[in-house]
Structure formats: C-alpha cells, structure tokens
Amino acid sequence: MKIESINNIFVYGTLQQGGSRNYILEGIKFEKAKLPNYSKIEPENLGFPFIIRKENFEVNGEVYFDVNKDLLELLDRIEGEGYLYHRIVVKVKTAQGREVQAFTYYPDENLIHNYT
Numbered sequence: 001m002k003i004e005s006i007n008n009i010f011v012y013g014t015l016q017q018g019g020s021r022n023y024i025l026e027g028i029k030f031e032k033a034k035l036p037n038y039s040k041i042e043p044e045n046l047g048f049p050f051i052i053r054k055e056n057f058e059v060n061g062e063v064y065f066d067v068n069k070d071l072l073e074l075l076d077r078i079e080g081e082g083y084l085y086h087r088i089v090v091k092v093k094t095a096q097g098r099e100v101q102a103f104t105y106y107p108d109e110n111l112i113h114n115y116t
Contacts, residue, residue, distance in 0.1 A: 084111060
C-alpha cells in the first residue's frame with residue numbers, strides 16, 4: 001500500500017475523545033483501537049503523551065478514518081511534524097477486530113531522550 005493512499009490516523013493523546021484537541025477531529029468516523037508493540041509515556045512536566053516502540057506492550061487509542069489531506073496537514077502543524085514528532089505508518093487493531101494501516105505521530109529522538 002502506498003503511503004499516499006493511507007487516510008487513517010491513530011491518536012492516543014490530546015486528539016482522542018475527551019482530549020483538549022479532539023474538536024479538530026469532530027464529525028470524523030472513528031473506532032477504538034490498539035497499537036501493538038508500543039508503550040505510552042506521560043511525563044508529568046510535559047503536558048502531553050508520546051509513544052515509544054516496546055515489544056509486548058500496546059497503546060489504547062482511536063483510529064479516525066478518511067482524514068483528508070488538508071486536515072492531515074493541519075495535524076502535522078499542530079503536532080510539530082518534522083521536529084517534535086514524525087508522522088509514521090503503523091498497523092492498528094480496531095475494536096471490531098480489523099487490522100488497518102494508519103498514520104500516527106512518533107516523537108523525535110530529542111523528546112524521547114529528554115523524557116525517558
């Protein structure tokens with residue numbers, strides 16, 4: 001599958017239901033989902049979580065479907081894509097049992113180094 005054809009995004013922090021930035025995704029179809037082989041880190045003094053690769057762990061979150069290019073570009077700006085986070089492709093398992101490819105935001109090495 002080409003990266004350009006992926007239009008799903010997995011969120012695990014401020015963008016998910018109840019999070020401070022979820023309003024950005026309002027009205028978009030989503031499902032609860034799990035991201036295997038990652039762990040969520042929530043530093044108290046940072047104010048937002050991030051994930052790291054970690055075997056035999058999983059991150060609970062939500063996968064949003066049919067995210068258009070303009071919204072994805074807005075999310076890139078909000079998440080600091082390219083310096084704070086990097087948008088990567090992952091495979092998540094939805095609450096309905098489907099495996100889907102989605103983008104998610106993975107922290108920059110500096111963020112990982114400073115808060116783990």
